[in-house]
Amino acid sequence: xxxxxxxxxxxxxxxxxxxxxxxxxxxxxxxxxxxxxxxxxxxxxxxxxxxxxxxxxxxxxxxxxxxxxxxxxxxxxxxxxxxxxxxxxxxxxxxxxxxxxxxxxxxxxxxxxxxxxxxxxxxxxxxxxxxxxxxxxxxxxxxxxxxxxxxxxxxxxxx
Amino acid sequence: xxxxxxxxxxxxxxxxxxxxxxxxxxxxxxxxxxxxxxxxxxxxxxxxxxxxxxxxxxxxxxxxxxxxxxxxxxxxxxxxxxxxxxxxxxxxxxxxxxxxxxxxxxxxxxxxxxxxxxxxxxxxxxxxxxxxxxxxxxxxxxxxxxxxxxxxxxxxxxxxxxxxxxxxxxxxxxxxxxxxxxxxxxxxxxxxxxxxxxxxxxxxxxxxxxxxxxxxxxxxxxxxxxxxxxxxxxxxxxxxxxxxxxxxxxxxxxxxxxxxxxxxxxxxxxxxxxxxxxxxxxxxxxxxxxxxxxxxxxxxxxxxxxxxxxxxxxxxxxxxxxxxxxxxxxxxxxxxxxxxxxxxxxxxxxxxxxxxxxxxxxxxxxxxxxxxxxxxxxxxxxxxxxxxxxxxxxxxxxxxxxxxxxxxxxxxxxxxxxxxxxxxxxxxxxxxxxxxxxxxxxxxxxxxxxxxxxxxxxxxxxxxxxxxxxxxxxxxxxxxxxxxxxxxxxxxxxxxxxxxxxxxxxxxxxxxxxxxxxxxxxxxxxxxxxxxxxxxxxxxxxxxxxxxxxxxxxxxxxxxxxxxxxxxxxxxxxxxxxxxxxxxx
Numbered sequence: 001x002x003x004x005x006x007x008x009x010x011x012x013x014x015x016x017x018x019x020x021x022x023x024x025x026x027x028x029x030x031x032x033x034x035x036x037x038x039x040x041x042x043x044x045x046x047x048x049x050x051x052x053x054x055x056x057x058x059x060x061x062x063x064x065x066x067x068x069x070x071x072x073x074x075x076x077x078x079x080x081x082x083x084x085x086x087x088x089x090x091x092x093x094x095x096x097x098x099x100x101x102x103x104x105x106x107x108x109x110x111x112x113x114x115x116x117x118x119x120x121x122x123x124x125x126x127x128x129x130x131x132x133x134x135x136x137x138x139x140x141x142x143x144x145x146x147x148x149x150x151x152x153x154x155x156x157x158x159x
Numbered sequence: 160x161x162x163x164x165x166x167x168x169x170x171x172x173x174x175x176x177x178x179x180x181x182x183x184x185x186x187x188x189x190x191x192x193x194x195x196x197x198x199x200x201x202x203x204x205x206x207x208x209x210x211x212x213x214x215x216x217x218x219x220x221x222x223x224x225x226x227x228x229x230x231x232x233x234x235x236x237x238x239x240x241x242x243x244x245x246x247x248x249x250x251x252x253x254x255x256x257x258x259x260x261x262x263x264x265x266x267x268x269x270x271x272x273x274x275x276x277x278x279x280x281x282x283x284x285x286x287x288x289x290x291x292x293x294x295x296x297x298x299x300x301x302x303x304x305x306x307x308x309x310x311x312x313x314x315x316x317x318x319x320x321x322x323x324x325x326x327x328x329x330x331x332x333x334x335x336x337x338x339x340x341x342x343x344x345x346x347x348x349x350x351x352x353x354x355x356x357x358x359x360x361x362x363x364x365x366x367x368x369x370x371x372x373x374x375x376x377x378x379x380x381x382x383x384x385x386x387x388x389x390x391x392x393x394x395x396x397x398x399x400x401x402x403x404x405x406x407x408x409x410x411x412x413x414x415x416x417x418x419x420x421x422x423x424x425x426x427x428x429x430x431x432x433x434x435x436x437x438x439x440x441x442x443x444x445x446x447x448x449x450x451x452x453x454x455x456x457x458x459x460x461x462x463x464x465x466x467x468x469x470x471x472x473x474x475x476x477x478x479x480x481x482x483x484x485x486x487x488x489x490x491x492x493x494x495x496x497x498x499x500x501x502x503x504x505x506x507x508x509x510x511x512x513x514x515x516x517x518x519x520x521x522x523x524x525x526x527x528x529x530x531x532x533x534x535x536x537x538x539x540x541x542x543x544x545x546x547x548x549x550x551x552x553x554x555x556x557x558x559x560x561x562x563x564x565x566x567x568x569x570x571x572x573x574x575x576x577x578x579x580x581x582x583x584x585x586x587x588x589x590x591x592x593x594x595x596x597x598x599x600x601x602x603x604x605x606x607x608x609x610x611x612x613x614x615x616x617x618x619x620x621x622x623x624x625x626x627x628x629x630x631x632x633x634x635x636x637x638x639x640x641x642x643x644x645x646x647x648x649x650x651x652x653x654x655x656x657x658x659x660x661x662x663x664x665x666x667x668x669x670x671x672x673x674x675x676x677x678x679x680x681x682x683x684x685x686x687x688x689x690x691x692x693x694x695x696x697x698x699x700x701x702x703x704x705x706x707x708x709x710x711x712x713x714x715x716x717x718x719x720x721x722x723x724x725x726x727x728x729x730x731x732x733x734x735x736x737x738x739x740x741x742x743x744x
Contacts, residue, residue, distance in 0.1 A: 044377075051376025058382060066326050069215055069230040070288060076226035076333035081401040096728055098663060103733040105741050111731060114616065115224030115392045121623040 207371040210382075214365025215328050217388035219342060219355060221397040222432075222616055228342055228356070228442075231331035234291035234324050238268050238280045243321030247311040252297060252319055256290050257283055268321070285329065285347065295324050332442040338400050340436035340459040341393070341614070343560060346445055353458040355393065355614070357560035362618060363388040389620035394430040394613065399423055402725040403435035406718060411437050414683075414714045415706030420460035420593050421722060426601045426688055426697040428629035429610030431557070436460045460701060462555075462562040464590040468673025468711070469507075469524045470684045471586025473600055475533055476521060477644050478545035481636040484536035487647050491515045497527045497534075500577040504530040507672065522651035524670065526585045533584035534577070539570035542580060548635035549599040549609065557594060558615045566590040586673055596686060597699045598632060603645055604667070604688040604697050606638040649691045659716035661723045663734030665691045668719060670711035680704040683711035685719045690735050696726050 013021075077083070137145070219228035236257065238249060246268035254261040259282060267280050286294075298319035301308045308317040330345040343354025351360045365388035372382055403421045411419055416437075423433040436459045438451045457463030479485045495511030497504040506512065506526050512519075520528035533542050546552075552567040567589050568575045582588040594612055602609035611630040618625045636644075648667035652659060659668055668687025675681060683705050688697040698719055705714045726732070733741065 048376045051379035054379035055376060055382070058379075062385075063326065065215065066232050066328060069328055070232035072218070072226065073229040073231045073331045073333055076229055077331075079225070080334045081337060081397055082335060085401075095725075098661070098724060098727055098734065101728065101733075103731075103737050103741070105744065112223055114222055115220055116624065117220065117224060117390055117392060117617070117619045118622050118624040121625045 207373055210370055210372045212366070212368050212370060212383060212385045213327055214367055214385050214387045216330060216345065216365065217363040217390045217619075219363075220390065220392045221395045221400070222393065222430075223396065224392070225397045226333055227338055227393070227395075227397070229331050229333060230328040232288050232326055233284075233329045234286040234288070234326050235284050236282045236286050236291070236294065237323045237325070238264075238282065239321050239323055240268075240270055240272055240275070240278050240280065241321075243268050244318040245311060245313070245315045245320075247313055247315070248301070248317040248319055249322045251311075252294060252322070253282055256294050256297075257286060259283065279323075286324075291324050291326070294319070294322070298322060298324070334397070335443070336439050336441045337397070337404065338395060338434070339439050339442045340461075341395065341400075341434050341559065342442065343458070344440075344442040344445060344448075352448070353560050355391070355558060355560075358558050359391060359615070362391060362620075365389075389618050391615060392617040392619065392624075394432065394616045395434070396432045396729070398729050399433040399726065400435065402729060403433040403722065404439065406721045406725065407435040407437055410702065410714075410718045410721070413707065414702055416683075416702040416714075417704045418456060418460050419702040420700070421718065422461050422593055422597055422699045423722070423726065424597050424601065424610075424612055424697045424699075426604035426610060426694045429598075429601065429612045429632075430616070430629070431612050431614045432696070434459070434461045434614075457563075458561070459559060460703070461593050461699075462557070462559055464563040464565055464592055465682050465701065465703070466589065466673040466675070467586040467591050467596055467684055468671035468682060469526075469585055470596060470600075470669050470671030470686045471589065471591075472521060472524065472529050472584070472671075473603060473644070473648065473669050473686065474546070474549055475529050475537075475542070475584045476517065476647070477603055477636050477640060478542060479532045479537055480517075480643055481545070481640040482537060482541050484541075485517050485532060487518050487643060488516050491517070491520060491528050491531060493520075493525055493527050495527065497530050497581070499530065499534055499581040502578050502581075504581050518647045518650055519654075521647055521669065522655050529584040530581040533580050539577070539580050542584070543567075543569045543571075545635060546583075548633060549602070550632055551589070551591060551595060551599065553595075555592075555594050555598050555612050557612050562594070563590075563592050565592055565595055586671055593684075593699045593701050596684075597697060599635075600686050600688075600699075601697060602633075602635050603641050603648075604694040605641070607634050607636045607641040609633050609635055645688075645691055645694075652687075655712075657712065657716050659685065659687060659719040659723075661689075661720055661727070663736065664689050664723060664727060664732075665735055666719075666723060667691050668716075670716055672709060672711040675704070678704075679709075680706070681709040681711075683709070683715040685711055685715035687719050687723075689723060690732070690738070692735075693738075695730060695732055696723075698722050698726070 133145075134142070215230055218226055218230070221227055236253065243249065246265055249268045250261045250265035253259045253264050264282060267282075270277070270280075272278075301318050302320065305316050305318070310316055329347075332339070332342065332344070339354075341354050343352055343356035343358075345351045345356055351357045351364075356363065366386040370383050403423060407419055407421050410416075419437045421433070421435040422431065424431050438456070440447050440451050452458055476485075480487075491514075493506070493512040493515050495506060495509070504527055507524060512523055512525055515523070515525065515528055517528075517532075520532075537545075546567060546569070552565050552569075554562045554564045556562070567583070568579050570580070579588050598609060598612050601612075609632045611632040613627065613630070615627055617627065645667045648669055649665055652666065652668055657668075657670075659670075660666065666687050666689035668685060671682075671684035671686070673682040673684070681704070683702045685700040686698070688694045700715045700718045700722070702711075702715055702718070708714050727734075732738070
């Protein structure tokens, strides 16, 4: 019996060592929690800052769109028929008559082109999404997709 | 551990435990206590902001991309009573820069929140760009440098805090009154009236909505997108439009007409290149609308109904030639009168023109001859079948609001009489629009194919351009008939030495003078196209109630000459001789 208690005493730790272990574990957990909290706070703060910037840019974008529309109208006014005619008259021009015009054939010239304000609808080729799913889906969504449709390989999702 | 240390540790522990318990109890209190509901309300209401998604109205361009209607920046100047610091400054600034009444603004800005339900008071909705920018600069200057702002008579520092200057877009028409009858206009309250603005409002207006948007920056990406209006491109050519309006205005003045219209169309496609109409308003002066267009006067004469008179003889002759009941050289003896249904049809001069061919019937515009063709050769069934095939009494569905469909009494209508057949043959007792006439007669200029007139060339939406093309409305006559009649009409003008002729260019055309019921005045019209061997333009002219002379040959034919003289230059059409020699190379 004495032997047992001697062995137990020999291998058991001193009370101060046990306290240190408890404190150590507590501090470790605390540090981990603090680190996680600081990462969370940092990311949240950055997201909030970026969110505010997005809101600000949106307002700026709206203001710029208004300015652009206004400037386009101003340019159109400055290039209006009445303004151009007045300027032409000031410079000594007058409308040509049929007798004053000499016509020459220019190969390939088909007259003034029609307005092309934007890309013709039928010539749109790319229908691929701007962002691949790999950039937007979460890991869980990706895993679910892989489990549901294992035949789709990673290579298939490349553009 | 000695006693003093133990005390320190216990005290520290107690403080931390107390603080922890306080935090936990506060959390529990917030979650389930009486403040719970008010916080939820705060999130639901104050966490949201009402945003007016005000879309930009789509621009309108001519066929070459020149802007006819766009948007200009204007500002709403208002008072936010919650934030007003110095009513005196607001009253001074708005009276100095916007011309508002000082006392009125001062009274409004001085209102206490408990005296009114209002929080937002609009002072002016249409402040121009420059005035608004000056006010904004002043507001910022007072805000950034209050030390320089000075104090008012109320001993408060000058401040424009509480004065809001909010930008928004308003319709603008850079070309002024040009094509105003085609464009229509948008009133200050946003209502679109007449023309393309009204007809295509659903395309141009975009989607306006008021949405509650979260102010939470984490939800910034969830802000709704504003759906702006689509831009549209018209088939109009700005230069042609301007020239037509100039010519119309000049002839309105010289002829003393009350109203009128000139339409230019490409007969091969139905594209409308110019639609001039008189009277015409400056689109930025909407208050002129009611005075200019009082009574039943149409906003756009090109789509208004009237009795066309002798220009309709082109339709009667086309029907008769196509049905094979007459030929260009078919003889007719004009005795100066044709009895029909108890009435007698007379010529425009009341005279008898003796032996005639179908070509000279057109050349001299003989009512008796055309009434004879309709009653004796075609008969009501064939005549009205052709009118149906030429789509009379059917709107052209051009993209212009409030188009009149016309009025024709067909032979199976209960109120139809045989005399209607005779009078209809020379364009009386029938109501058509100039645009309907142009559509019908395009068959003669275009190998028998009648083209649908259209003005919408393309729509630009979501950064893509959707273009529209020509549409054949039908083929009421054969190509051979069309060629024969074109030749007859060209010869008629040449033999008559018409004032419509333009040196170097062979054109076909027909005048029309219609008496107005219960009036000594007339409607003078002209339809023509050219060059005859390769028609590239087709023109319809209508002068309402000319007073200088009632005859279209004297008042409308010269308009055609002036129009063609300008058109051939603007459309790069060489004289026939040059063109044919170039084509032969």
